[in-house]
Amino acid sequence: MQNGFHGSDIEAVAKRFGMKEDEIISFSSNVNPLGLSDRFRNEASKYINCITEYPERDYATLRTALSEYTGIPSSCIIPGNGSTELISAFIRCFEGGNALIVSPAYSEYERSVLSSGGRVSFFELLEEDDFELNTDRLLASIDEKTDIIVICNPVNPTSTAILRTDMERILQKAGECGAAVLVDETYVEFCDMEKYSAEGLLSSYRELFIIRSMSKFFSAPGLRLGYAMTENEEIRKKMEALRDPWSISSFSEKAAVLLLSDKDHIKASGEYIKKERSRVCSLLDELKGYGVKYYSPRANFVLCRIGDEKKNATALFEFCMRRGLMIRDCTGYGSLDGRFFRFCFMDEKSDDLLIGAIREYLAG
Ligand SMILES: Cc1ncc(COP(=O)(O)O)c(C=O)c1O
Structure with a gap:
């Protein structure tokens, strides 16, 4: 039985377990454990008065900051109220279309397609491939009837990733079939961007639409800030026309510019996750004797599978919660069965x- 909690449902979980929110360590929301830097905290408070004014109508300052951060021209960048707003705005441009979603995947893709009257088919990453993409198999699933292909890279919840060289093959096939490709790079800054980000392909492929978020790497889910990048002017215009004005608050606009300029914190975050990912993988290697398998993580979280048939992820979730440790039970997450769980890397002590709790549960 799946526990029914979403990754960010900390209030509901606290209530159910009779705990205070601050007694729980969330390994489930995939947010950078370094949090906000002291520099950001000190400077952001100076901008409080900006809420007495409307934000810039075209968010030119924010677009310029995003352009400096990504190296993509500001005219190709669309900021949004979290990547979720941009996912749904993009999908609405293909109302009633056929979407092919690489799965398991973030549930908003399916919800957005269905709510815009479209049809969904799933391309399943397979456990027997360790959830790595078999690009040839995906290419064979794309045809003239496909309107949108949705790929999360690195993939949530598997933390596997698609090489840029493979993404280029997907874009070529999509181009031949007249399909657009939505690549959700919400977790890309946690991985080796040189190898995995599709950013370098934007100028060659008009069908490519990349989405990024400031919720995870920049530890700011409450800011509700994301951005999209595309060379496709037609889509940009269509999206702008469909959206309400001022969907990003004037404070979020200022805070995002500050976060993007905090170069030391950005560097420290990337280095920390790389180190902690490899340390936690070594600890998971030691649990192999208990039948735990994990899939090579490229992002800031890892997907694991329990081998012992008498145990399951829902019971593990309950066991960890009694110690104030909230993991993600992945039962029913796409095609995943009751043996999968996911957790993100936090500080060393919490990890x-x-x-220790996972070991205790499996040994019991
Ligand atoms: C893959 C993926 N994309 C997008 C989002 C939503 O991000 P945002 O907070 O920017 O809307 C999430 C949140 O968990 C996610 O996991």
């Missing part, structure tokens, strides 16, 4: 506590 050690969690690995």
Whole structure:
């Protein structure tokens, strides 16, 4: 039985377990554990008065900051109220279309397609491939009837990733079939961007639409800030026409510019996750004797599978929650069965506590 909680449902989980929110460590929301830097905290407070004014109508300052951060011309960038707003705005441009979603995947893709009257088919990443993409198999699933292909890279919840060289093959096939490709790079800054980000392909492929978020890497889910990048002017115009004005608050606009300029914190975050990912993988290697399998993580979280048939992810979730450790039970997440769970990397002490709890549950 799946526990029914979403990754960010900390209030509901706290209530159900009779705990206070601050007694729970969330390994489930995939947010950068370094949090906000002291520099950001000090400077952001100076901007409080900006809420007495409307934000810039075309968000030119924010677009310029995003352009400096990404190296993509500001005219190709569309900021939004979280990547979720941009996912749904993009999908609405293909109302009633056929979407092919690489799965397991973030549930908003399916919800957005269905709510805009479209049809969904799933391309399943397979456990027997360790959830790595078999590009040839995906190419064979794309045809003239496909309107949109949706790919999360790195993939949530598997933390596997698609090489840019493979993404280029997908874009070529999409171009031949007249399909657009939505690549959700919400977690891309946690991985080796040189190898995995599709950013370098934007100028060659008009069918490419990349989405990024400031919720995870920049530890700011409450800011509700995301952005899209595309060379496709037609889509940009259509999206702008469909959206309400001022969907990003004047404070979020200022805060995002500050976060993007905090170069030391950005560097420290990337380095920390790389180190902690490899440390946690070594600890998981030690749990192999208990039948735990994990899939090579490229992002800031890892997907694991319990081998012992008498145990399951929902019971593990409950066991960890009694210790204030909230993991993600992945039962029913796409095609995943009751043995899969996911957790993100936090500070070393918390990660050690969690690995200890997983070991205790499996040994019991
Ligand atoms: C893959 C993926 N994309 C997008 C989002 C939503 O991001 P945002 O907070 O920017 O709307 C999430 C949130 O969990 C996610 O996992």
